[in-house]
Amino acid sequence: MTSPGSGTDTAPALPDYAPVPQSAYGPALNDQGYYVGRVERNLYWVTDGSYQSAFLTTKDGVVLFDAPPSIGGNIRRAVDEIASANGVSNKVTHLVYSHHHADHAGASSLFDKNVIRIGHEETKRLLLRDNDPARPVPEETFADRRTLKIGGERIELAWRGPNHSPDNIYIHFPDHDTLMLIDIVNPGWAPISMSNLSEDIPGYVAAPAIALDYPWKHFIGGHVGRLGTRDDLTLHQQYMADIDASVRKALVSVDPTPFFQKYGDNPWAAVGALFDAWTDAGAGPVIEKYNGVLAAADVYTRSTVFWVMESIRLDLGFASYVHP
Ligand SMILES: [Zn+2]
Numbered sequence: 001m002t003s004p005g006s007g008t009d010t011a012p013a014l015p016d017y018a019p020v021p022q023s024a025y026g027p028a029l030n031d032q033g034y035y036v037g038r039v040e041r042n043l044y045w046v047t048d049g050s051y052q053s054a055f056l057t058t059k060d061g062v063v064l065f066d067a068p069p070s071i072g073g074n075i076r077r078a079v080d081e082i083a084s085a086n087g088v089s090n091k092v093t094h095l096v097y098s099h100h101h102a103d104h105a106g107a108s109s110l111f112d113k114n115v116i117r118i119g120h121e122e123t124k125r126l127l128l129r130d131n132d133p134a135r136p137v138p139e140e141t142f143a144d145r146r147t148l149k150i151g152g153e154r155i156e157l158a159w160r161g162p163n164h165s166p167d168n169i170y171i172h173f174p175d176h177d178t179l180m181l182i183d184i185v186n187p188g189w190a191p192i193s194m195s196n197l198s199e200d201i202p203g204y205v206a207a208p209a210i211a212l213d214y215p216w217k218h219f220i221g222g223h224v225g226r227l228g229t230r231d232d233l234t235l236h237q238q239y240m241a242d243i244d245a246s247v248r249k250a251l252v253s254v255d256p257t258p259f260f261q262k263y264g265d266n267p268w269a270a271v272g273a274l275f276d277a278w279t280d281a282g283a284g285p286v287i288e289k290y291n292g293v294l295a296a297a298d299v300y301t302r303s304t305v306f307w308v309m310e311s312i313r314l315d316l317g318f319a320s321y322v323h324p
Pocket residue numbers: 099101104164165183
């Protein structure tokens with residue numbers, strides 16, 4: 001912010017954070033700001049360093065998985081680049097939505113009206129609700145499971161309950177040793193705000209175990225500049241388990257009494273300060289343990305701890321106070 005007249009920069013001093021481990025980064029981007037690489041055989045992934053999309057080249061055309069607007073027109077360029085290098089069709093025939101969120105689907109409308117869009121039935125319901133021209137509703141939907149056979153390739157779609165969003169699905173490529181599951185695990189990095197802005201925390205916490213039940217070697221998580229491994233999911237599970245344990249400890253060790261004594265006539269002030277104290281007590285040991293292990297643990301752990309704490313209180317009823 002610049003104050004009028006003086007031209008002086010009055011922005012508050014921005015905090016410094018722990019260095020990001022080199023292993024958290026992926027391959028360098030090209031001049032157009034994207035990287036496209038082979039996951040396995042004819043399955044490819046595209047990243048702009050923050051978001052990920054994927055596509056299969058088949059004998060009948062290209063099947064696209066998600067269309068993040070931040071990659072936008074570079075999805076088309078990446079498909080064209082790979083198709084021309086391999087002498088296969090660059091015609092996008094299908095687009096599979098992982099879930100309805102605009103940050104993963106908002107470039108859907110860049111593709112032809114003739115593209116067949118496929119998604120969970122809840123994705124369709126939510127997209128009808130949101131009425132966003134950038135995200136046309138899927139013509140083809142499914143409830144629990146659906147096997148796609150397109151151009152000789154097999155893709156297994158499954159909905160296993162709400163997690164990050166009510167409609168987020170598992171996309172398994174059994175013949176490519178790959179699982180795509182968006183917005184649950186950011187390989188090498190801590191989740192962003194409030195567990196990757198997840199709506200259902202018990203579902204979010206349970207999702208990596210469901211993912212690990214599938215056979216695969218390569219993980220497409222939808223975010224960050226690299227693919228994931230099974231070890232990345234295990235590390236994320238450990239991080240979330242440590243948060244759970246630390247939050248439970250904080251909830252029973254920070255005494256609420258002084259907060260209500262101080263702010264007797266303003267219960268919101270008491271609750272606000274108490275939530276902050278619980279969050280700080282829960283986050284401290286986790287940040288210390290994961291600094292240098294998960295990138296940005298010091299940036300976002302506090303936010304995730306707050307949201308997991310509220311789920312442990314409200315969904316699970318832990319440390320619930322019943323007036324005698
Ligand atoms: Zn999302």
